[in-house]
Amino acid sequence: MTPNRPNPAGTPQHGPVTVKQQREHKRQEKLAEYQKQLAKRRRSKLVWWIVGSTAAVVIIGLVVASVVLAPSPPRQYEAGSEGASIEGVATFENTAEHVEGAVEYEQSPPAGGPHNAVWLNCGIYDQSVPNENAVHSMEHSAVWVTYNPDEVAGDQLAALKSLLPSTYVVLSPYEGLDAPIVMSNWNQQLKVDSAADERIGVFFEEYWRSQNAPEPNAACTGAYDAPGKQ
Numbered sequence: 001m002t003p004n005r006p007n008p009a010g011t012p013q014h015g016p017v018t019v020k021q022q023r024e025h026k027r028q029e030k031l032a033e034y035q036k037q038l039a040k041r042r043r044s045k046l047v048w049w050i051v052g053s054t055a056a057v058v059i060i061g062l063v064v065a066s067v068v069l070a071p072s073p074p075r076q077y078e079a080g081s082e083g084a085s086i087e088g089v090a091t092f093e094n095t096a097e098h099v100e101g102a103v104e105y106e107q108s109p110p111a112g113g114p115h116n117a118v119w120l121n122c123g124i125y126d127q128s129v130p131n132e133n134a135v136h137s138m139e140h141s142a143v144w145v146t147y148n149p150d151e152v153a154g155d156q157l158a159a160l161k162s163l164l165p166s167t168y169v170v171l172s173p174y175e176g177l178d179a180p181i182v183m184s185n186w187n188q189q190l191k192v193d194s195a196a197d198e199r200i201g202v203f204f205e206e207y208w209r210s211q212n213a214p215e216p217n218a219a220c221t222g223a224y225d226a227p228g229k230q
Helices: 019-069 131-139 154-162 199-207
Strands: 143-147 169-173 181-185 188-192
Touching: 131 143, 131 169, 143 154, 143 199, 181 199, 188 199
Parallel strands: 143 169
Antiparallel strands: 143 181, 181 188
């Protein structure tokens, strides 16, 4: 009896592999490798497309957010008085001289009078500021906007800030006000109940950088920053 011989690897039972079959086998291997690489490139392109699209969406979102959330530019007002009559404006006759120490003012908050030799730098403060320095700023034709922090906060305060010009204005809380908001410039004062009151804008139009102040358009910077300046 003839013993069974093992079948050599790669050799079919029915006979040896031909050259043509070897070439076809290699061709199939190359085709399979090409399809594998092609699928890999497609997956890579898909990943980058997803990453790029996501990044684009994020960038667009950031741009939109920066536009939507950006603070509004300061209001623009014409300097000087037009002689407008504003309902509710009280007028006074205060003198202007430099003094040392605290001053007892006739108005609260003051709308002029003796004051410190150093003016308060104009801007927004989240703490009360010294009367004597703020009055000096009004002598330079700034408008001093004071508010009762117990009544004006949050959206109401934000609305008030949106009405302010970029220069020659002081905004600060003021304890003991008899109105939520008080607008003061040299010898004029207006009390309002809300930042929505249209007379606030009219007051700025009439009295901001008024030439009727003792020292109109003198500097409102370069002096004293009180605590709480933003």
